[in-house]
Amino acid sequence: MVGVNLIPVDVQNTQRWRRHFSVWLALVLSAAALLVVPVVIGWVRQSEANRLEARNDELQSLLARRRAQVRFIEEQTEDVSLRLERANALKSKRAWSGVFASIEERMPKGCWLTSCATDPSAPAASGSPGRPRAAKKTGDSPEPDRKAIMLEAPRKLTLTGYATESAEPYQFVYNLKSAGLFSEVAMRTSRLEPALRGSYFRFELVCEW
Secondary structure, three states, X not given: OOOOOOOOHHHXXXXXXXXXXXXXXXXXXXXXXXHHHHHHHHHHHHHXXXXXXXXXXXXXXXXXXXXXXXXXXXXXXXXXXXXXXXXXXXXXXOOHHHHHHHHHHXXXXXXXXXXXXXXXXXXXXXXXXXXXXXXXXXXXXOEEOOOEEEEEOOOEEEEEEEEOOOOHHHHHHHHHHHHOOOXXXXXXXXXXXXXXXXXXXXXXXXXEO
């Protein structure tokens, strides 16, 4: 059976053009979608990277502040520790109140003291190197530990005063030697000088231990 198409040629061409346009439009839209998807993915990834970078900057800033606080606390702790060690070192020295009480007990009645001075006059703090601290991370050199406090203790005591009799300063020396408070007691000077509207024997003793 022979088929006859009664649709006018113009209409057929229009329909054929529409079909071709639909196919072409579908291809264009598919290609555009393939191009848009990577762009969208890249934009999303860039946004995420920017967010993570901003968060990293915030964390680095917070870490720097925390490190500064830790360093400050470490410095304060070390200062307190050094003060405690210095106080303990001072406490471990001679009981001066007991020493002065013993000196007063052995001083002749006609004598009185005008000054007492240690040599050195004040303890000088010095440090001794401590053990190096372990490195915090690979490649760091060992950090030296804080120095231990050592105090240079006085080794001498100079007593200055006056006596009514010339023999009393020598009696004072003898009494101190007999008491065993010091390893050595020596008379440095003893001479008659005017004092308190009279004349008295000014003496100076050096006591060592």
